[in-house]
Amino acid sequence: MSQNKKSLLLNASNMQNFPIYPYAFIQVPAVARRLGIEVVCKDLLNVPRQRWAQTVLDLIDHHDPALILITLRNTDSLTVEDYEGGEAQEAEGGAYFPIERTKELMAAIRDVSDLKIAVGGFAFSLLAEQLMHYLRPDLGVFGGGDAFFDHFERVTQGEYEDVANLLFFQGERLFSNSRKFFPPLAEAEYTPSAIEKMMAFYESFPSPGFLGAPVEIMRGCSHTCVFCSEPYVGGSLVSYRDLSVVMGDIEMLVDHGLTQIYIISSELNPEGNEFVLQLADRIRAFNQQQPEERKITWFGANYLLRFREDEYERLYRSGFTGGWFDITALDDENARLMRTPYRNKTLLTNLKTYATFERQRKGQPQGGGAPGAGAEESLDEAGVEDKPLRWTMFLGNPATTSATIRDTLRTADREGLPKLFEDCHISTNMRVFDYEEPDDATLAASVSITPDLERTAYQQLLPSFAYPPALLKKLGSDKQITKMFDYLEKTYLSTKYLETRDWHGFIKGTANPQSIESWAAELLDTGRVHVPSRLEQIAGGTASSPLQELFSDGVQDEAGNSLEIPAQQVVDMLLIACMQAFPDIFTWLGFPHTVDKLEGTTPYELAVTVFSRWSTQVDLFDDLNEKVRPLLGKSMQELVEFCVLAVLYRFNIQIEPLYRALFID
Ligand code: B12
Numbered sequence: 001m002s003q004n005k006k007s008l009l010l011n012a013s014n015m016q017n018f019p020i021y022p023y024a025f026i027q028v029p030a031v032a033r034r035l036g037i038e039v040v041c042k043d044l045l046n047v048p049r050q051r052w053a054q055t056v057l058d059l060i061d062h063h064d065p066a067l068i069l070i071t072l073r074n075t076d077s078l079t080v081e082d083y084e085g086g087e088a089q090e091a092e093g094g095a096y097f098p099i100e101r102t103k104e105l106m107a108a109i110r111d112v113s114d115l116k117i118a119v120g121g122f123a124f125s126l127l128a129e130q131l132m133h134y135l136r137p138d139l140g141v142f143g144g145g146d147a148f149f150d151h152f153e154r155v156t157q158g159e160y161e162d163v164a165n166l167l168f169f170q171g172e173r174l175f176s177n178s179r180k181f182f183p184p185l186a187e188a189e190y191t192p193s194a195i196e197k198m199m200a201f202y203e204s205f206p207s208p209g210f211l212g213a214p215v216e217i218m219r220g221c222s223h224t225c226v227f228c229s230e231p232y233v234g235g236s237l238v239s240y241r242d243l244s245v246v247m248g249d250i251e252m253l254v255d256h257g258l259t260q261i262y263i264i265s266s267e268l269n270p271e272g273n274e275f276v277l278q279l280a281d282r283i284r285a286f287n288q289q290q291p292e293e294r295k296i297t298w299f300g301a302n303y304l305l306r307f308r309e310d311e312y313e314r315l316y317r318s319g320f321t322g323g324w325f326d327i328t329a330l331d332d333e334n335a336r337l338m339r340t341p342y343r344n345k346t347l348l349t350n351l352k353t354y355a356t357f358e359r360q361r362k363g364q365p366q367g368g369g370a371p372g373a374g375a376e377e378s379l380d381e382a383g384v385e386d387k388p389l390r391w392t393m394f395l396g397n398p399a400t401t402s403a404t405i406r407d408t409l410r411t412a413d414r415e416g417l418p419k420l421f422e423d424c425h426i427s428t429n430m431r432v433f434d435y436e437e438p439d440d441a442t443l444a445a446s447v448s449i450t451p452d453l454e455r456t457a458y459q460q461l462l463p464s465f466a467y468p469p470a471l472l473k474k475l476g477s478d479k480q481i482t483k484m485f486d487y488l489e490k491t492y493l494s495t496k497y498l499e500t501r502d503w504h505g506f507i508k509g510t511a512n513p514q515s516i517e518s519w520a521a522e523l524l525d526t527g528r529v530h531v532p533s534r535l536e537q538i539a540g541g542t543a544s545s546p547l548q549e550l551f552s553d554g555v556q557d558e559a560g561n562s563l564e565i566p567a568q569q570v571v572d573m574l575l576i577a578c579m580q581a582f583p584d585i586f587t588w589l590g591f592p593h594t595v596d597k598l599e600g601t602t603p604y605e606l607a608v609t610v611f612s613r614w615s616t617q618v619d620l621f622d623d624l625n626e627k628v629r630p631l632l633g634k635s636m637q638e639l640v641e642f643c644v645l646a647v648l649y650r651f652n653i654q655i656e657p658l659y660r661a662l663f664i665d
């Protein structure tokens with residue numbers, strides 16, 4: 001009797017609001033194909049759950065498989081916002097619980113079939129033993145399925161010994177065979193029919209759509225960052241794929257009209273830049289020989305921030321469109337505890353190189369013209385997106401304390417980083433898993449979320465998030481941590497806060513036309529102010545109509561122009577005149593007292609000044625009032641108060657007692 005060499009591969013772990021064609025649907029059949037085994041793939045995302053059993057039955061009737069395979073890609077989304085807050089409640093199809101969906105799929109299969117079920121995939125591998133008990137499949141496969149398919153015939157006959165990476169039950173006892181990390185496939189992974197199926201999937205899921213065809217170039221990572229499970233699942237030895245094979249897969253994709261490639265690896269450069277630069281050169285050489293519609297662009301999942309400017313040029317000239325990098329903090333102690341491969345000595349230079357290069361690429365000011373000028377291809381071919389220049393940090397990690405943040409803010413400011421980035425994103429917490437052996441403090445600071453979206457004590461099979469224990473103690477709740485990081489990322493780590501200034505709202509909330517007119521008149525009387533004609537107009541009442549307009553209900557003037565700029569001009573004018581009239585008061589406050597100083601100050605510098613003397617805004621204003629009362633009349637006292645508020649608002653300084661330790665040792 002000839003051996004049945006077919007199996008079904010199902011996926012119930014896709015994400016409703018972020019569907020991707022699982023790369024396992026390309027890789028698993030490719031590994032099996034070498035041994036003459038056919039794998040038929042089916043993603044269940046667009047099949048209603050009540051029809052899963054029937055769908056499986058139809059597939060079994062049609063294909064007569066020997067085994068049913070399931071891929072479990074993600075344990076959860078790793079993002080707490082997907083489980084808490086309004087959006088989670090309203091998520092189409094419910095919040096994202098792929099382990100639960102996979103359990104439901106197991107039950108649906110068991111309802112209609114006695115075939116053995118084998119579960120594998122990244123998430124399964126991460127929690128293999130626990131998931132064997134929870135899902136109760138017949139077999140589990142850790143990591144690569146190479147040995148599983150090498151011994152497919154034996155496995156289907158129930159002979160499991162010596163099959164690397166296999167987990168199975170005998171009675172109630174769970175056996176877990178020795179583990180082996182397999183390198184990426186040495187042969188082509190794609191076939192024309194696999195490509196067609198992938199594109200049919202994206203046709204049925206237009207949003208967010210096709211992000212690029214995945215092509216693996218290397219596997220494993222030699223680093224051990226605490227927040228990352230990739231070395232645990234992929235191994236600590238980096239194995240490289242032959243670039244000719246990689247290019248073969250890419251060419252096949254291009255032949256099918258797919259020119260957008262998603263390069264798969266743990267990092268593009270875990271052991272140095274040379275390999276990925278060689279890939280860039282190969283792609284560039286390929287692109288040079290292609291007509292426009294066949295030139296490829298490629299995105300690299302993650303990369304370590306270790307490229308020189310000329311190396312970035314080499315990458316981007318080949319159609320590279322970027323990737324992510326994972327920094328925890330600008331603090332070596334935190335980096336050491338989180339085991340990241342970054343230390344400030346080189347990280348700061350590399351961050352600046354990155355920011356400078358990106359700014360040039362986007363044609364923003366900051367040295368030089370567009371890089372690559374005179375090069376054979378313009379970098380613009382890589383597609384210069386109009387997104388803000390952003391950096392990200394895993395600052396909400398278990399090792400973070402107030403001191404970590406203080407060092408990070410101080411270093412960022414000293415190095416001028418906030419001015420280089422238009423945005424910053426800080427992860428406020430970290431997904432916890434048992435394999436990392438979290439300490440008691442981390443476990444006590446962890447929350448797990450049930451499928452009913454209730455919080456419960458830590459259980460790693462549920463989406464589980466640890467907030468920094470030291471910050472929880474200091475700030476009192478995870479909400480406060482989120483609020484604080486949101487504030488820091490906008491104000492002290494990027495220029496984002498500038499976009500959120502609302503000067504029209506500010507002036508309406510802190511002054512009125514009469515007060516402004518009398519301030520202007522009194523300022524002129526001091527004789528110490530270099531008077532802009534507009535201030536004279538305001539003082540003389542001739543500007544009263546535009547001034548009245550600022551305080552009307554609308555946000556636009558009669559001609560339909562925004563009132564934001566006129567509002568800011570009036571505030572600036574009053575502030576500058578006030579600094580000229582009463583420089584001693586500004587000096588006493590430690591605030592800038594000239595235009596140059598105002599423009600040269602950073603939010604961080606001002607925050608340090610403020611927090612070195614006051615912990616609340618009330619304290620600051622009490623002291624200020626005491627200082628100015630004997631010196632100035634009522635109206636000028638109010639003006640000074642208005643100007644101090646304007647300076648605090650301009651730099652987005654929030655004088656919260658809890659934030660003091662982030663600036664002052
Ligand atoms: C590229 C990538 C993306 C890209 C995908 C682009 C694309 N076109 O495919 C994008 C950015 C879209 C993405 C999105 C997400 N991703 Co992602 N992604 C990756 C990355 C870097 C590679 C994924 C990949 O394709 N790997 C190759 C595949 C095939 O590996 P695999 O699934 O493990 O399968 C192998 C084996 O397990 C085996 N196998 C698989 N199944 C089975 C079954 C059987 C029976 C057998 C025998 C064998 C077997 O065969 C494969 C070859 O060895 C990984 C990290 C990494 N380096 O792996 C993260 C990773 C998988 N992503 C992750 C996450 C969390 C997500 C998101 C949930 C993020 C989010 N909040 O939106 C979404 C999920 C989207 C979705 N619908 O599933 C996490 C999952 C961690 C976890 N604990 O669950 C990872 C591990 C990143 C990380 N370090 O945390 N991702």
Ligand code: SF4
Pocket residue numbers: 221222223224225228229230231266267270302326340341
């Ligand atoms: S270097 Fe990257 S892939 Fe490697 S462990 Fe750290 S985060 Fe994970």
